[in-house]
Amino acid sequence: MSRLTIPIGPQHPLLKEPLSFNITLEGENVIDSVLRLGYVHRGIEKLAESRSYIQNITLFERVCGICSHIHTTTYCQAVEGLLGLEVPRRGVYIRMLLCELERIHSHLLWLGVLAKNIGLNTVFMYAWRDREIVLDLMEEISGGRVSHAINTIGGVRKDLSQEQIQKLNNGLTDLFDRVKDLLRIVENDRSFKARTRGIGFLSEEEVQRFCVVGPVARASGGRVDLRKDTPYAHYDELSFNVVTMNEGDVWARAMVRIHETSEAIRLCEQMVEKLPSGEIAATMKRKVPAGEFISRSEAPRGEVIYFVKSDGSQSPARVKVRTPTLTALITLPKQLRGLQMADVSAVVAGVDLCIACADR
């Protein structure tokens, strides 16, 4: 049978960000796919070396357009580690609160993208309508819907008022019911299951070999969640479950993410309830002592690492950003092989690619 190569991207309705992959087809079946990154490579790691520690917060907020807060959190944790700075408990709680709201936001956005890619526009509309609630909550707290600019070295820049807490509680109660509805769709809807079950399969062993992290790994039986395994911030004081499934297909990834959204709402409620009183930020010492620090955190897509090296000067000597998408991308050709062309959109969405993160 003759082969046909179809270029997908860098600009393509299937992709929300620029990525290029050439798919080789034999009839309807995918034989091979070749990836090319770099269309949104901004040289952020290089730029960071010429800016001060404080200026870099603004820079790292822009690594990703969805999980912007987790990047500044991880970066600030690293610099605070170098400084030996103790962040006030209230500051850490507000940070964690935004991290979890961001997880809800990211997972709902993802569900919408997946639904749209498999032609279920109603689910897309529902998911994005519900996502609007969490965006409003984040705007209420930080003033920004996507870029929050709330983190600073030593804590956060804005406090929570009693009125805001009330709004937050109301919003979270609403959201919990909405997510229940979405779970019902993902779990039971025939068309949704017909388009997502049994495709994009990754086994537990493959997930381990390809160093895949986050919900994709947890949908294949992986158990790693850095919030539980190496608790950063004050996650050890909160109770939540690590959601895992064993199916390893796109449907399992959807289930994991929806359940994680409910867990994140529960986490937010606990944080609001336990919110400590006191200061929200510690004063940053001007001079960062020489040293190296690795800070890890669990972003909506998995493990994020910031390696910060200080040489004692005004700006960091090196900042390395590790984002979860890069390893998930390696598995993409493997997941696509043997599938029909029509399933490509579901698999690509299922991985939850963040190209801006991968390119930096």
Place this chain on the structure above:
Amino acid sequence: MTVTKAFTAMQKLSLTRNEETYPPLNEKQVFLSADQLLPAIEILQKNNIFHLSTITGVYQGQQLYLLYHFWQQEGITLRIPINQPANEVPTLTHLIPGALFYEREIAEMFAVHINGLDTSQKMFLPDNWEGGAPMRKDTPSTTDIEKSEHQ
């Protein structure tokens, strides 16, 4: 626990550590030469440490190091000096397929030769990039982005 075991096992391979030249890191680290990298990975995998978080290229003075960050409940970092003129490390992709894009990034940004990996095609930089390795500090690179864009 597994990290501690692997750490002790790798100490035998390790180069002598000069406390003054290396800054402190908040996780365990092992200093190895490039040809000890593969034996070290085998030790790690025997101790069930499979997860490579990332590879960082970092300069200490004029010396370039590659840092292989592994994780299994806690972090462990292998620090490999890139010596001139060899300027190479072996690829890990046959042991850890997930290392592929990290290694390609290192090859592009630091111009380190990854032995056993095809890095002829660009992955992150534009195809017509002529600015050299952007993150490399010992060779003068002309990272004139505009010039490269408008050619």
